[in-house]
Amino acid sequence: MPQTQNRAVMIWLYIFAFIVAFLVIFGGFVRLTRSGLSIVEWNPISGSMPPIGAKAWQEEFAKYQQTPEYIKVNSGMTLAEYKYIFYIEWIHRNLARLAGLVYALPVLYFLLTKKIPLKEFGIYFVMGLLFIAQAVAGWAMVASGLVDRPSVSHFNLTIHLLLALSLFGLAFWTALGHKYGFANSAKKAKWSLPSKLALTSFVLLLIQISYGGFTAGLKAGHVSDTWPLMFGTLIPPNLFNSFINIFESPQTIVFIHRWFAFVVFAVIVYLYVAIRQQDYSTNIANGLRWLVAAVALQIGLGIFTILSHVEIAVALAHQAGALLLFTLSIYFIHRLRAADAAVIA
Amino acid sequence: MKRLLLILLLGIIALSACADNNQATSEASETIPAEYAGRTNPLGSGSDAASQGAIVFQNYCQSCHGPQGHGDGPAGGSLDPEPKNLAELQATVKDDYLFWRISDGREGTAMVPWKGILTEEQIWQVIAFIRTLR
Numbered sequence: 001m002p003q004t005q006n007r008a009v010m011i012w013l014y015i016f017a018f019i020v021a022f023l024v025i026f027g028g029f030v031r032l033t034r035s036g037l038s039i040v041e042w043n044p045i046s047g048s049m050p051p052i053g054a055k056a057w058q059e060e061f062a063k064y065q066q067t068p069e070y071i072k073v074n075s076g077m078t079l080a081e082y083k084y085i086f087y088i089e090w091i092h093r094n095l096a097r098l099a100g101l102v103y104a105l106p107v108l109y110f111l112l113t114k115k116i117p118l119k120e121f122g123i124y125f126v127m128g129l130l131f132i133a134q135a136v137a138g139w140a141m142v143a144s145g146l147v148d149r150p151s152v153s154h155f156n157l158t159i160h161l162l163l164a165l166s167l168f169g170l171a172f173w174t175a176l177g178h179k180y181g182f183a184n185s186a187k188k189a190k191w192s193l194p195s196k197l198a199l200t201s202f203v204l205l206l207i208q209i210s211y212g213g214f215t216a217g218l219k220a221g222h223v224s225d226t227w228p229l230m231f232g233t234l235i236p237p238n239l240f241n242s243f244i245n246i247f248e249s250p251q252t253i254v255f256i257h258r259w260f261a262f263v264v265f266a267v268i269v270y271l272y273v274a275i276r277q278q279d280y281s282t283n284i285a286n287g288l289r290w291l292v293a294a295v296a297l298q299i300g301l302g303i304f305t306i307l308s309h310v311e312i313a314v315a316l317a318h319q320a321g322a323l324l325l326f327t328l329s330i331y332f333i334h335r336l337r338a339a340d341a342a343v344i345a
Numbered sequence: 346m347k348r349l350l351l352i353l354l355l356g357i358i359a360l361s362a363c364a365d366n367n368q369a370t371s372e373a374s375e376t377i378p379a380e381y382a383g384r385t386n387p388l389g390s391g392s393d394a395a396s397q398g399a400i401v402f403q404n405y406c407q408s409c410h411g412p413q414g415h416g417d418g419p420a421g422g423s424l425d426p427e428p429k430n431l432a433e434l435q436a437t438v439k440d441d442y443l444f445w446r447i448s449d450g451r452e453g454t455a456m457v458p459w460k461g462i463l464t465e466e467q468i469w470q471v472i473a474f475i476r477t478l479r
Contacts, residue, residue, distance in 0.1 A: 034425060073426060073453040150453030222455040225408045225420040232404040238462050250457040309420040 002120040002174065003182050009115055010178030012106045017171040019099045021323055023092070024164045028319040030092045031157070031216050032312045035085035037069045039093070040146055042139040048097055050090055060086065068150040096135065103131055127170055134163040154217025155247075161213045162206070168323075169330050176334045189340035194278065197271040198336050202329040204264045209322050211257040220250035220257075221310045227303050230255060258306075261299050268295050271332075284335055291328045298325055372438050381445035388469045390476055398474030401467050409455065414478040424455050432478040443472045 030036045040063045041047070051060045061082050064070050070077065107124050110116040116124060141156035183189070191199075215221050224230040236255065239245060245252040272288045298321040301314065308314045388394035402414075409424065411417040414431030421428040435443065447468050450458040459468065 069453055072451075218457065219455045220457065222409065222420060222424065223457055236462070238464070242461060245461065249461065251459075251462045309423045311423060 001182060002116075002123055002177060004115075004117055004120060005178050005181060006110075006115050007178070009110055010175050012102075012110070013171045013175035013178065016099070016102050016106075017168050017175060019095070019102055020164060020168040020171065021327075023095050023099055024161070024168065024323055025316060025320050026092050026095060027161070027164070028216070028316050029312070030088055032310075032315055033085065033088055034069075035088035035092075036142060036152060037067060037145045037150075038064060038082065038085040038089045039142075040064055040067055042142070044097070044135070047090075048094060050087070057083070067146055068148060069145060072150040096138070100131060100135075103128065123170065123174055127167060127174075130163060130167040130170065134160070134167055137163050151219075152217065154214045157217035158210050158213030162210065165206075165209065165323075165326060169326065172327060172330055173334060176331065180334070180338060183337065183341055189337065189343065192278075192336065192340050192343075194271055194274050194280070195333065195336040195340055197267060197274055198329065198333045201264060201267040201271060202333060204260075204267055205322075205325055205329055208257065208260050208264050209326065211253060211260060212319070212322060214247070214253045215250075215257050218250040218253060220254040221305060221315070223251050223254055225306060225309050227258070227306045230258070258302070261295075261302060265295050265299060268292055280339060284332070284339065287335075288332065291325075291332060294321070294325050294328055297321060372434060372442060375442070377441050377445050378449075381441050381448070384441045384444055386440045386444075386469050386472050386476075388466070388473055390473055394470050394473035395477050396474075398467075398470035398472065401463065401471050402474050405459070405463065406471065414475060426454055428456070431475050435475045435478060440472055443475060444468060447471060 039047070039060075051057045057079060061079055064082060064086075107116070107128070111118065111121065137156070137160045141152050141160045144156045145152035177183075226232075228234060230236050230251075236251065239249070239252045239255050242249075246256070247253075268291055272292050275285055275288050298318070301318040301321050305311070305314050305318045386394075402410075403412075406414075407418055408420040409416075409418045409428040410421065410431055411428075414435075416428040416430040418428065446456065447463070448458060448460040450456045463471070
């Protein structure tokens, strides 16, 4: 773990985390506009340029016309319509290239100038590995929709999302270390109740986000446009008559996603109450109000997504809300662990 | 000039008729998996099955396909591709096609599989109802 605080490294990590966050939200836009399968090859360098000239566009379109998505779902699509989805995916991929540069060039500079000491490079190296893994996972996801089936695997989509969040989370956590100081690895602080609750809510949030990924991947948000009732009842029959439904059935997955949100909400409210009953700084106590408000807002946006028939702007706001919650959760784990450490100092 | 416009208009009508025809026959030409091929509605087309199917349809299908199955439900407007017009579709396909599509859905679209969520009997009831749509 790093121990050396540096303001320039901190700013770089915030910028990198912000770009990754934007990439995640734009990824949601790619999904919602069904643009993700429009570029059928993965060329990390040459793919940074779009086709130039009518002939190049026709060739690119011809490749897309061989895909199951075109054949089974989009047959009859015009070149102009194809260009629209192509450019959305192309922007997403170029944003990823930008994120790669924003990672690689500064990290090299900070290493050379010893702002990042070589013995503390480990966590930054892991960020690089995560970035590469993320790129590979992105392509694996696209590739899963190019053979036989005209859509990507919802598992691949969720792995792609979680890897992006891991990268974002690691960069943000490390930036917080540069801002507030790094934990002393020699002195392990005990986990207080609020810290345990913050960690629990974070894990639950990850499960909830994973189900959000499954929901998006299976287009399960469209199966019912009513809330709280689903198919005219509170708990529709047959949702859990098979274990595999928990991972494969769109109806079961969206049902879990709808109601598991309240489990996350309950744990965060419990965390808020636990903090209020103990002697924490006003920064933490007041800040937790924002976390409670954010999770309530996120649930509201989720319901609105259902009622709006998965309107793109609303669904994107819902995804951005998940990212906000993820960010706040990391922030509070960081601050609560610092408070735990202060107790033994 | 009028003659030219008339020819153009007739041409457009002919083309759109062909396009509609292509669309209508595309489902009929799909290969139905062996486990579904040849199956017919064991409930028949009686009004009892259809009225039960209407209730299931209302709860599970109507939001996308619309109350009369015309593909104009409130949730269908934002979908790409749009929900099928079931009144038109049912006139061109057999029971086995409808049973297959409702059971397994259509990948790449918002038509998700309903097998396991709806019982086999419910799916046949829905098909009986779909057969009444005009």
